[in-house]
Amino acid sequence: MRKLFIHSKGKYFLLSLTLILQLVSFAQENRKPNIVFIMADDLGYETLGINGGESYQTPNLDRIARKGINFTEAYATPLCTPSRVQLMTGKYNFRNYIGFGVLENEEITFANVLKDLGYSTAIAGKWQLGGDFSTPNHFGFDQYCLWQINEGDFWYRYKNPRLVQNGRELTLNHPSDAYGPDIFTTFIIDFIRKNANKPFLVYYPMALVHDPFQPTPRDSKFKDYPIEDLNDITYFRSMVEYMDELVGRIYSELESQNLLDNTYIIFTGDNGTDRKVISKFKGDSIRGDKGYTTSAGTHVPLIISGPSLRELGQNSDHLVDFTDFFPTFLDIANGSKPNKLLLDGRSLKPFLVGEPYTPRRWIFTDYNSKGRDFPIKKYVQDKQFKLYSDGSFFNYKNDPQEKSPLSIDKLKGESYENYLILNQALSLYQQMNFNE
Structure with a gap:
């Protein structure tokens, strides 16, 4: 047996290298699982191939679903901000949704709680929750790279994006070549690399596939299209497929870092697809209905992969809504709910790992767009x-x-x-x- 000698205060201690390796292995096995939560913007259930979508190629998400659990009955609110407030706080909107693009300063998010439990935390992508450059930190994120902390800059989320990273406006070396979703994804991969040896939370509310519908770097017109004058639905397919490619990049990084066995990957959409988009789905045509409370406005994909799942590659028709994410993350982190914290959802972790679980009989939605022209x-x-x-x-x-x-x-x-x-x-x- 190989031996390791350590000198301390003039005395020699003989330790077995095997014992050290066993201790390291034990520490790794008992480390809290990582959480990578990815949410596409304006992506309905019908868009993914794994769900029966026929208009777009989504091989990376389909592969993750086959290695995890694909939920077929997950529902969001029909609009961006209500869904974001609901998922980040675990509460139905009647409790704390005060206006479009606003998260009340006194709210507690899942990032706040996981940070208190020892997680390194990061967010990249679309913010749309108000505040200033310190607000993401206030809500529990150690690191961030975000678009739309301040309202505005609608057109500049994709090419030549206007972003804020860790308290400073991001300066781009080659603005005409820069693509916001690539910057977000690179930021996340860098964060994963730097935090591979400790538990981390990544929240990636993507800018894709919200309009303006514009070329991605895989399209020939990316170099020279007019940013403020182009919103062409024909690019939606390219945007969906580029979104899938970015998810694949993050998955590959986790795989290369040997982190998949201790990482939960959650993918969903924040509401239904844009109403201008018609997609082929199981032989039929589905028009997106973002903003409205029909299934096409609220039915979203939900894929979860991670350690110790009950059965790989299965579909689940258990009802899920966006209040369920916060308690699920808390349960994954082996944390206890703070006494004063109210959560409306229920944890999915028991179901994920094959423990006793009582499915929801129903889900509730309180939808008031508050400033947007949609029915309450x-x-x-x-x-x-x-x-x-x-x-x-x-x-x-x-x-x-x-x-x-x-x-x-x-x-x-x-x-x-x-x-x-x-x-x-x-x-x-x-x-x-x-x-x-």
């Missing part, structure tokens, strides 16, 4: 039916555009039983006096 809607849904606060009741699986409300007094059997369950759930939230 509050509803409860299960995997087939949806009940709005105005009494409208739909079988949204059979009527995805919600054109034909069901007559309550004619309901029978399972439909009536589901109505009673949803009505009871909706009443619980009505009793909390949510804002009308």
